[in-house]
Amino acid sequence: MKLSVSMITFQGASYLKAQMDSILGQSVPVHEIIVCDDGSTDGTREILASYVAEYPQIQLHFNEKNLGTVANMQQCLRKTTGDLVFLADQDDVWLPTKVEKMLAFFQQNPEADAVFSNADIIDEVGETQFGMTLWDIIGFPYGQVDLTDFETRVDNVVTGAGLAFKRNPELLEKDIPKIPGLLHDGWIGLHFAAKNTLNANPEKLFQYRSHANQQVGGKIKERQALLDFNLAIYDGVPVMKDFATWKAAMKRLYTNLDLPYMDKAKIQDQIDLYAEYGKTYFQLRASLFLFVKAIR
Structure with a gap:
């Protein structure tokens, strides 16, 4: 089986070497690493070029103009030739057995066409952040x-x-x-989920870097709130703490209606439920307000 890595870069000089070294140091080596740089001027291209002489499996493509994250990743994926394609960020660190363990997971779950793993969160200097994982941050209730x-x-x-x-x-x-809001990973995830061939590997197989030039929610209180919010929408039972929470849930649901591969019938059922719940909830609050006002 031929293994490919697809990685896009842009102004990534600060952490790129650590990531390249981690990919090249895998217990099961990959056969090709396709890197598409989107017009970096901070030394990223020079760092990448320094690897090519020693590692012929690396193929570099320098864009003449900036394409943006999604278009750049799409062209990068299309340049791969492997039977199994790994995506890689420019600023993370793969654990030495990531490829090996992902291959084992595919073998143990032959029905899976796509698999994504969990990760530890690290900061600029590589220190873990309060034991948080990537799935904690994004609110995935695995x-x-x-x-x-x-x-x-x-x-x-x-x-x-x-x-x-x-x-x-x-x-x-x-x-x-x-x-708006649809990135390449969401597109790929939805594609395979719609075919029921998406699977999740709970092992933490890489270190996901949170740093100043990247927006990642990091506070424990915030991650728990997001997890609760996602579960409330999934269960179909609105948890009405306040108007802002209800409004945010409705906005999320309506946004999901516009995304490809989404189960629109189930989403519409949720919208109807939330609309009816909201109507009842706010009528009750209005009645309570009038009652309290009347007895004062």
Whole structure:
């Protein structure tokens, strides 16, 4: 089986060497590493070029103009030739047995066409952050929900940095639609979830770096709130703490209606439920307000 890595870069000089070394140091080596740089001027291209002479499996492609994250990753994926394609961020660190363990997971779960793993969160200097994992940060309630149903009804939980998928010409030929909020990992996750061939590996197989130039929620209180919010939407039982929570849930649901591969019938049922609940809830609050006002 031929193994490919697809990695895009842009102004990534600060952490790129650590990531390249971690990919090249795998217990099971990959056969090709395709890197598409999107116009870096901070030394990223020079760092990449320094690896090529020693590691012929690295193929570099320097964009003449900036394409943006999604378009750059799409072209990078299309340049791969492997039977199994791993996505990689420019600023993470793969654990030495990541590829080995992902291959084992695919072998143990032959029905899976795409698998994504969990990760530890690290800071700028590589220190772990309060024991948090990537799935904590994104609010993925692993083990509490059906993955396919959750992915196609509530929220994308696939992070490209932890994703590998079996080569799929149908997926690679399609252009990723330009929909606000839809990135390449969400597009891939939805594609395979709609076919019920997406799987989650709970092992922490890489270190996901949170740093100043990257927006990642990191506070324990915030991650628990997001997890509770996602579970409330999934269960279909609105937890009405305040108007802002209700409004946010409705916005999420309506956004999901516009995304490809989503289970629109189930989402519409949730919207109807939330609308009716909201109507009853706010009528009750209004009545209570009038009652309290009357007895004062």
